[in-house]
Amino acid sequence: MTYRYYQEVIKGKSPKKAPTYIEEEKKSVWVCDVCGYTYEGDLPEGFICPICGVDETHFQKQ
Ligand SMILES: [Zn+2]
Structure with a gap:
């Protein structure tokens, strides 16, 4: 079983309560x-x- 299969098929059937907002937490500060x-996001050059x-x-x- 590939990770992609896990993401698309198994996780896809998990309850809507799954914390999809985790993506936001990855933002750099x-x-x-x-x-x-403080600056959120990728710091622009210069x-x-x-x-x-x-x-x-x-x-x-x-
Ligand atoms: Zn400053």
Whole structure:
């Protein structure tokens, strides 16, 4: 049995209560190490903190 079969056939028959929202939890969160500003999602290249103005090298992935 392949994982894909499991996902499509077996999980497909599981109750609707299955936590499908888990996908959202995978979103990256970046935190500015200078001011604490947080950015959700993939940090764009050349991103500048809107609060304190430092570049993306000051953002730490959570
Ligand atoms: Zn900042």
